[in-house]
Amino acid sequence: MSYGLLEGKKGIIFGALNNQSIAWKVAERCHEEGAEFILSNAPIGLRMGELNELAEKTGSEIIGADATSVEDLEKLFDAAEEKYGKLDFILHSIGMSVNVRKGRHYTDMNYDWTAKGWDISAGSFHKILQTVWKKDLMNEWASILALSYIAAQRNFPDYNDMADNKAYLESIARSFGVYFGERKVRVNTISQSPTPTTAGTGVKGFGGFISFAEDMSPLGNATADECADFCVAMFSDLTRKITMQNLYHDGGFSAMGVSQKVIDRYTGEN
Numbered sequence: 001m002s003y004g005l006l007e008g009k010k011g012i013i014f015g016a017l018n019n020q021s022i023a024w025k026v027a028e029r030c031h032e033e034g035a036e037f038i039l040s041n042a043p044i045g046l047r048m049g050e051l052n053e054l055a056e057k058t059g060s061e062i063i064g065a066d067a068t069s070v071e072d073l074e075k076l077f078d079a080a081e082e083k084y085g086k087l088d089f090i091l092h093s094i095g096m097s098v099n100v101r102k103g104r105h106y107t108d109m110n111y112d113w114t115a116k117g118w119d120i121s122a123g124s125f126h127k128i129l130q131t132v133w134k135k136d137l138m139n140e141w142a143s144i145l146a147l148s149y150i151a152a153q154r155n156f157p158d159y160n161d162m163a164d165n166k167a168y169l170e171s172i173a174r175s176f177g178v179y180f181g182e183r184k185v186r187v188n189t190i191s192q193s194p195t196p197t198t199a200g201t202g203v204k205g206f207g208g209f210i211s212f213a214e215d216m217s218p219l220g221n222a223t224a225d226e227c228a229d230f231c232v233a234m235f236s237d238l239t240r241k242i243t244m245q246n247l248y249h250d251g252g253f254s255a256m257g258v259s260q261k262v263i264d265r266y267t268g269e270n
Contacts, residue, residue: 005236007034010084012076014040014067014128015093018050022147022195023093025228031058033232035089038080042066067094067124073131086139089235092128092146095121097162106160114161121165122172129176129187140184143235146173147227148189148246150254156209170246177244186243190230193221193250215261217251 011030016023016039030037039055039062046064055062063079065072080087098113099106125146132138151159152166170189177187194209214221222230230249233239248254 002032002034005033005232005238006030006089009035009088009235010080011035011037011087011089011091011235012040012080013037013091013093015045015091015095016041016051016054017045017048019054020196020224021093022192022224022227023091024054025224026091026093026231027054027058027060029225029228029232030089030235031060033236035235036060036084037089038063038076038083040065040067040076067092067128068119070127070131073127074135077131077135077137081135081137086142087132087137088139088142090128090132090138090142090144091231092125092144094124095147095162095165097121097160097165100158100160100162104160109161117161118165118168121162122168125169126172126176129172129180133176133179136183138180138183138185141186141237141240143186143188143239144180145231145234146189148191149194150191150248150250152191152246153254173246174244181243186234186240188234188243189246190227190234191246191248191250191254192227193217193223193253195221195224195227212262213250213253215265216256216259217253218256218259219251221253222249222251 013023013027016027027039037060039051039060041051043064051062063076065076067073097117099109099117104110146169148166148170151163152170173187173189180187194213210221227249
């Protein structure tokens with residue numbers, strides 16, 4: 001159902017890869033709500049993904065950019081400014097750990113890989129924010145979001161250095177959010193339930209994360225489609241005074257100590 005919440009708004013969505021991606025779902029919902037946007041991903045993402053299908057469906061332009069490259073980002077945002085003028089929203093849905101992909105344990109990390117994963121997952125967010133800040137490219141009451149995960153606050157086995165990356169990502173939102181507040185621009189992170197995206201399923205034991213979170217969450221896990229709804233709300237004018245927050249979108253998981261379902265599992269009760 002469309003309410004026209006984003007009618008006339010312009011933005012950039014980073015990180016859509018395929019129809020399992022949260023960014024893909026966000027793009028579909030933003031289009032339904034009247035927004036126009038550019039889709040961006042790294043060149044390897046453009047080769048691996050199915051972005052042309054999404055672009056055709058949403059009437060969007062694709063502009064490739066390595067979000068760890070300031071030069072690439074400057075070219076992207078110059079093109080966005082030429083196309084739209086100032087922007088109303090940005091989604092950062094980018095994350096990758098080389099250590100996770102290559103099976104290196106947290107106690108035996110390859111630090112070159114660690115640095116690369118940090119740059120992709122967190123440093124890229126600062127580079128995006130800094131680039132649009134220097135160009136003064138955001139309209140008043142614009143909204144900038146990045147997707148996070150509760151492993152930034154709590155330990156989850158085998159999430160590895162991605163947990164550190166997400167903690168840094170959330171810190172960037174708070175730190176840069178102060179400055180963007182001077183321009184009436186919101187900067188927030190959304191801590192989403194474990195979601196079976198291409199990146200998520202690359203973490204060892206991720207299926208267990210999902211099942212455990214489902215049993216722990218009073219409302220159950222939030223799906224990618226539901227996350228897209230939440231992002232639309234955060235891009236809309238209905239949430240103008242929310243900034244510098246890490247917003248849990250997880251069915252109540254983050255507020256739980258233990259659930260009755262989990263207790264029953266260990267006591268053998270039904």
